[in-house]
Amino acid sequence: MKLVILDRDGTINQDSADFVKTPEEWVPLPGALDAIARLNHAGWHVVIASNQSGLGRGLFDVSTLNAMHTKMHGLLTAAGGRVDAVFYCPHSPGDACRCRKPEPGLFEQIAERYGVDLKGVPAVGDAPRDLVAGAALGCEPHLVLTGKSAGLTMGKLPESYPKDTIMHTDLAAFADFLIARKEAAEEAA
Secondary structure (H helix, E strand, C coil): CCEEEECCECCCECCCCCCCCCHHHCCECCCHHHHHHHHHHCCCEEEEEEECHHHHCCCCCHHHHHHHHHHHHHHHHHCCCCCCEEEEECCCHHHCCCCCCCCCHHHHHHHHHHCCCCCCCEEEECCHHHHHHHHCCCCEEEEECCHHHCCCCCCCCCCCCCCCCEEECCHHHHHHHHHHHHHHHHHHC
């Protein structure tokens, strides 16, 4: 199974210091939905691993989170794409849970649900915690320079990221990279 694990806020949709709390506030980043559709068409299954501490902080409830994801799924369908599953941590930072990134719990849940070893599975995010969580289970870390990383410069990676992190300007550039790499591997075989 070809699997890609994406962060949500700042990777697929616009992030907010005040949290994305409603479906109206959930706005996709330019090109992100088309990038997911292109990954799907190239045979990749896409899942999301997302911290949603707004739940634990009481900023929104599960039905509102579901409404955000319903909007996302609808927009993805219109773009010809899909996300197979959304895994999220509902806890606030003080809860000391295992599922809040940078802890690897969400990635462990994904591995268990799909019955796969995550070694080499691309994990994409806009913050160190996204990539550290995936790298703990052997995921290949990919940083997009959107959301929390929008101020970084290509090629200049802070030490807080896994050392083998691959940088991309955005999710569309990541999709281009992954699809081109797959095609090159198929041609070489």
